[in-house]
Amino acid sequence: MVYSLPKPIPKPLLAVALLVGAAVLLPLLYLVLRAAQAEPHQLVEIVLRERNLQLLGNTVALLVGVIALTTALALPLAWVTSRTDLWGKRFWTVLLVLPLAVPGYVGVFGFFGATGAGGWLEHLLGFPWPRPTGYLGALGVLTLFTYPYLFLNLRAALLGLDASLEESARSLGYRGLEVFWRVVLPQLRPALFAGWLLIGLHVLGDFGVVSLVRFETFSYAIYLQYSASFDRIYAAWLSLMLILLTGSLLWLEARLLKNLSLSRVGLGSARKSQPVRLGVWRLPSLGLMALPIVGALVVPLTSIVYWLAQYPSSPHSRSFEAVLEALRNSVQAAAPAAFLAAFLALPLAYLGVRYPSRLSRLLERAAYIGYATPPLAFALALIFFSLRGVPFLYQTLALLILAYALHFLAEAIGPIRSALYQAPPRLEEAARSLGYNPLQAFLRATFPLLRRGLLASMALVFLSAVKELPLTFLLAPVGYSTLSTRIWGYTSEAMFAEAAPYALLIVLFSAGLVGLLLSQERQ
Amino acid sequence: MNTQHAERPTTPIQAHTPILRVQGLSKRFHPSLPPVVENVGFTVEQGEVFALLGPSGCGKTTTLRLIAGFEQPDSGQIWLEGREITRLPPEERGIGFVFQDYALFPHLSVFENVAFGLRRLRGKARQARVLEVLGLVGLTVFKDRKPGELSGGQQQRVALARAIAPGPKLVLLDEPFSSLDAALRQSTRDEVRALLKQAGIGAILVTHDQEEALSFADRLAVMRSGQLEQIGTPEEVYHHPRTPFVAQFLGRTNLIPGEARGLEAETPLGRLLLSEEAQGAVLLSLRPEGLGLAMPLGHLGIDGKQLEGTVLAREFKGHDMTYRVQLGNRELIVQESPESPFRPGDKVRVLVRARAVVVGRGR
Numbered sequence A: 001m002v003y004s005l006p007k008p009i010p011k012p013l014l015a016v017a018l019l020v021g022a023a024v025l026l027p028l029l030y031l032v033l034r035a036a037q038a039e040p041h042q043l044v045e046i047v048l049r050e051r052n053l054q055l056l057g058n059t060v061a062l063l064v065g066v067i068a069l070t071t072a073l074a075l076p077l078a079w080v081t082s083r084t085d086l087w088g089k090r091f092w093t094v095l096l097v098l099p100l101a102v103p104g105y106v107g108v109f110g111f112f113g114a115t116g117a118g119g120w121l122e123h124l125l126g127f128p129w130p131r132p133t134g135y136l137g138a139l140g141v142l143t144l145f146t147y148p149y150l151f152l153n154l155r156a157a158l159l160g161l162d163a164s165l166e167e168s169a170r171s172l173g174y175r176g177l178e179v180f181w182r183v184v185l186p187q188l189r190p191a192l193f194a195g196w197l198l199i200g201l202h203v204l205g206d207f208g209v210v211s212l213v214r215f216e217t218f219s220y221a222i223y224l225q226y227s228a229s230f231d232r233i234y235a236a237w238l239s240l241m242l243i244l245l246t247g248s249l250l251w252l253e254a255r256l257l258k259n260l261s262l263s264r265v266g267l268g269s270a271r272k273s274q275p276v277r278l279g280v281w282r283l284p285s286l287g288l289m290a291l292p293i294v295g296a297l298v299v300p301l302t303s304i305v306y307w308l309a310q311y312p313s314s315p316h317s318r319s320f321e322a323v324l325e326a327l328r329n330s331v332q333a334a335a336p337a338a339f340l341a342a343f344l345a346l347p348l349a350y351l352g353v354r355y356p357s358r359l360s361r362l363l364e365r366a367a368y369i370g371y372a373t374p375p376l377a378f379a380l381a382l383i384f385f386s387l388r389g390v391p392f393l394y395q396t397l398a399l400l401i402l403a404y405a406l407h408f409l410a411e412a413i414g415p416i417r418s419a420l421y422q423a424p425p426r427l428e429e430a431a432r433s434l435g436y437n438p439l440q441a442f443l444r445a446t447f448p449l450l451r452r453g454l455l456a457s458m459a460l461v462f463l464s465a466v467k468e469l470p471l472t473f474l475l476a477p478v479g480y481s482t483l484s485t486r487i488w489g490y491t492s493e494a495m496f497a498e499a500a501p502y503a504l505l506i507v508l509f510s511a512g513l514v515g516l517l518l519s520q521e522r523q
Numbered sequence B: 001m002n003t004q005h006a007e008r009p010t011t012p013i014q015a016h017t018p019i020l021r022v023q024g025l026s027k028r029f030h031p032s033l034p035p036v037v038e039n040v041g042f043t044v045e046q047g048e049v050f051a052l053l054g055p056s057g058c059g060k061t062t063t064l065r066l067i068a069g070f071e072q073p074d075s076g077q078i079w080l081e082g083r084e085i086t087r088l089p090p091e092e093r094g095i096g097f098v099f100q101d102y103a104l105f106p107h108l109s110v111f112e113n114v115a116f117g118l119r120r121l122r123g124k125a126r127q128a129r130v131l132e133v134l135g136l137v138g139l140t141v142f143k144d145r146k147p148g149e150l151s152g153g154q155q156q157r158v159a160l161a162r163a164i165a166p167g168p169k170l171v172l173l174d175e176p177f178s179s180l181d182a183a184l185r186q187s188t189r190d191e192v193r194a195l196l197k198q199a200g201i202g203a204i205l206v207t208h209d210q211e212e213a214l215s216f217a218d219r220l221a222v223m224r225s226g227q228l229e230q231i232g233t234p235e236e237v238y239h240h241p242r243t244p245f246v247a248q249f250l251g252r253t254n255l256i257p258g259e260a261r262g263l264e265a266e267t268p269l270g271r272l273l274l275s276e277e278a279q280g281a282v283l284l285s286l287r288p289e290g291l292g293l294a295m296p297l298g299h300l301g302i303d304g305k306q307l308e309g310t311v312l313a314r315e316f317k318g319h320d321m322t323y324r325v326q327l328g329n330r331e332l333i334v335q336e337s338p339e340s341p342f343r344p345g346d347k348v349r350v351l352v353r354a355r356a357v358v359v360g361r362g363r
């Protein structure tokens, strides 16, 4: 690869891209400013509070626990559905990915609706099951609804492994399990790290699950600060600590990946290995697969159906108009956010693809920072920013839309970037030589080819925003309820029948999102 | 070749302003690397077909992109019809460009692709022009297809039609035939050449295929590592290469050192006649067709030295026979008639039938 002098970036493009990058980072700056308002003696008291240590311990314990448990679940599942003679591997794979369609707070709704007094398990068994709460509750629910991230990564890696490596290990005298430990597992490390990172970000960013099962992590504490006393400086510090923790996770991942250099040596496509015969392991394998399918699909869906049936007769039941209003509110916020995100992602993606340089990578990274920042912290940052910088935006729908768009910007970049790679720069040059100026050339030659990518970006952001809870929770105007805030609200007050119709709609939306993600991945 | 010059329509008034003049053009992509294009200068006359020939990676495409305005030169100037265009953006130059991979707009039909550059025309006039150009390249029946539904040769012709539709005085062709298969290449080449000549459009063809350059161009420039080594008609460049590189790049040749005195030189092949005067140490080029083989004489030659060699290999090519011959510590390539009878291992006498060309002077 010959390094070239960076081509001069057209000024207007640069200006727009810088503006977008700054828009993501600026609120975080306000968070820091707010935190820095603490007086020195106050600062010591805030930072060295014993409660912080306890929150840190809880958060890290949850993080480590979820990562360990998802690995224990996803690794065998990925292996069984990719390398064995199991019947219907594709069918099982789809079933095992589907829990992604159920947001964590709907998962909690599912479990709460099944357990405890009045839950459908009591109906079925005659005695109430204990509610999953606290650490174990959070651990169980988060594991069940995040393991597919790891499962997908590991399965793809296992399918991509070159069989000749395993065969040569066997020819050197290693047995099955030894081959797995010494040859296969080391090659799975990139997939493991990638999956762990996704799950880690999810756990650190989660608000819905920990708040409903009442397990005090940083997110939950930020929420308590916000809803109860709202000591803003302390909330800002908690957010910074959470961001710091997220940063450490990203740093760890980067370090781990740096020490790896495992790209396949030699050319030619990887050869598939022979499927392993399951034999007596068939039954235990099916049992393992049943575990997440029951826990993450059957339970929530049963809860939805069971409580939906009770909805009309429920004493608190309001008319379906309330459901329609929440649906309309969700769409009203998510749809403009989807447009805005795609619109903002376009210059960043274009800059990254056509003018690759340190600056363009930095700007794209800014978008990822917005994505990785735990949503509660991001929301708080936006609140501080709007109060100080743009007070007329505070408590408006516009701010919520902006928050969605900036937070999900990274999701929007991906499909646009892939589409841009499909549109060679020659096309724009051809248009230039035929008399069109740079902007016209882009609009006439490249833009028509981005349609699919733009649509995919908008759909991704739209569906993600509909599912989103913490940003909505903190930034929606007073009295503005969406599907997600309604589910959370009703579930936290054990009004499961009221929550059911909203949960059904969210699951339908999310199923669309998962379908879209999978079809994007296949391309 | 000369007949092709006669075909060229020359408008008397403009005949003295070249359509394109390039002077001292240089371009570097990285400060620590040598320039990709260095001090390149040449002219293209009205309606002339000019070829830029050189090995892959020598800077041909970059030169073309500089002329089109897709890249900015570090130094040098470009004039189009006497007007300096060095700093103009591509859209203001009015130069057609045919890309190596054609770069057709996949979302537009053949008709819309060709109409794309006709921004000044509207309605009937626009449609008429598109159909006229499509007729020229013989694609009228395909006008409603998308580029993806055409063969490589057809796409190539759409690209050409799109480039010439706005009526440029000059089109730049970047290896336009390289992705066609051999059978199609020759006929497409002939068609394109005829079309350019008929329309009186000047053209620069970039290619790494010497045969293509020799047969396609009115004049050609041979490029090496960013610099032009020689410019001339195909005959001049083939028969009178100025450098060893040009001699070797335009076909197989034998490079022989010698000591020149006027129109003669002493060489390991004996005393050779030169095509031009020279003095002192020289490097000479002798094309394989300028050598011949004969049975060895039973006794010593006229000057007491006989050029006796051994046949190493023979290569039958239908219309001729090419030998590799060991002569002393030197290997020669010799082209003979197809009936030539020698076999590997045979002793042969090497005959020199042509004047040697001086391709290097001094040591």
Ligand SMILES: Nc1ncnc2c1ncn2[C@@H]1O[C@H](COP(=O)(O)OP(=O)(O)O)[C@@H](O)[C@H]1O
Pocket: A002, A003, A004, A005, B029, B036, B054, B055, B056, B057, B058, B059, B060, B061, B062, B063
């Ligand atoms: N945009 C660029 N950035 C850096 N190097 C380039 C760029 N374009 C071309 N080069 C380099 O310049 C040299 C000449 O390239 P090119 O003009 O494409 O050669 P040719 O068309 O004769 O094969 C090559 O070494 C190539 O790697």
Ligand SMILES: [Mg+2]
Pocket: B057, B060, B061, B062, B175
């Ligand atoms: Mg090239």
